[in-house]
Amino acid sequence: MARTHLTLAALATAAVADLDVRAVGPHGSLGAGDYDSARLSGAAGEQWVIRVPRTQRAEAQQSADLVAIRSLSAGVRGRLSFEVPTYRGQAPIAQTRAIVYDYVAGAPLEASAVLAGTGLPSSVGAAVAAIHSLPTSFVTDAGLTSHTPFEAMRSSASVVDRAAATGLLPAALLERWETAIQDSLLWQFQPTVINGSLEASSFLVEDDRISGLLGWHDLQIGDPARDLAWVLGAPTPDSVDAVFDAYSAARGTSDRQLRHRATLYHELDLARYLLHGTHTKNTQVVDDAVAMMSRLVDAVQHHDERPLVVGTTEALDLDGVEDLLSATERRHG
Known part of the structure; x- marks a missing residue:
């Protein structure tokens, strides 16, 4: 069963200290695919994404993704002409964990x-x-x-x-x-x-x-x-x-x-x-x-x-x- 946006928003505040979430909405297709996810907005216009894997394969993929993006230092990112997600925090849930990233704009x-x-x-x-x-x-x-x-x-x-x-x-x-x-x-x-x-x-x-x-x-x-x-x-x-x-x-x-x-x-x-x-x-x-x-x-x-x-x-x-x-x-x- 898919987790609601409000549940994901609560998880995000647990994952990142002082995260000021003022609005929450869909990110991807709720209840479809390998992740439950939501897009969060802050008071000053900041935006974040939270994802919770729904399968073991997705959990392994998210763990590998986290290792990779955390290896991308500011110096490495400065060589790129596009944005890459930035890790903000995580919180345990059931047998897995929720990960919060900065939102990257684009379709x-x-x-x-x-x-x-x-x-x-x-x-x-x-x-x-x-x-x-x-x-x-x-x-x-x-x-x-x-x-x-x-x-x-x-x-x-x-x-x-x-x-x-x-x-x-x-x-x-x-x-x-x-x-x-x-x-x-x-x-x-x-x-x-x-x-x-x-x-x-x-x-x-x-x-x-x-x-x-x-x-x-x-x-x-x-x-x-x-x-x-x-x-x-x-x-x-x-x-x-x-x-x-x-x-x-x-x-x-x-x-x-x-x-x-x-x-x-x-x-x-x-x-x-x-x-x-x-x-x-x-x-x-x-x-x-x-x-x-x-x-x-x-x-x-x-x-x-x-x-x-x-x-x-x-x-x-x-x-x-x-x-x-x-x-x-x-x-x-």
Whole structure:
């Protein structure tokens, strides 16, 4: 049963000493999702958010998120062009805890809104580049995870192997993905600070620019392409190009295979969706995943089955593949 806004407001005053709450209202969907949450307002116009996890998974995610945002010092935050939640306090409730953060203004971004010709692609690209340009020392000092290029390759190979073991992975995709994974040049990159779980809704938007970024529970040192995989869900190839161009301009990156890996990661979301269906024994999810993989096979074969390997940038710009990935993002994002 969902906790009421008044209950959450009372929890917030217990979590933060001298918190002067004058109004409380909805934040997200009350009673839906993994959290009970509310938006609080103070006498001087201050605003806060309180969240209480409703599941063990949400509790673990919130704990990891808290470690990450507390590692973001004022100096680190000063390097970013957008706001990040600030921890204010916590209070125990039942078997979990309520966490209070400063409110970050903005509406969740939708991938369909990242259109070439607007300010969003440039703002998104610059925002992701700013994360990847942060010093790695604060991540290691916080005891957070660090992954090498070999580990990134091995993790992708594990997803493919487990998907193949279901007997439902099309041979064309198995060959396509294995060829990419076995291409050693593809995995020659410099690990950076990454958010690790970016999706369109992670970003908050105000006036056609990124105003904030939520969800830091996977903060780590790893492959920057992971933070750009969701961009393949943008509505047009021009939109995808605009984000990657803005990112490259902001970082001055020399990682020529960045978009190849981002596309591979995005395609592997289909394999993860299949694995989710088989793990939960949800036949509808399995059937849906198989159908989407079949459409991806058709799209790839329609364009001469060009592989995701070095020297085949054209394969990453195929309208059919990107349209399919965009539709998948909208449907399951």
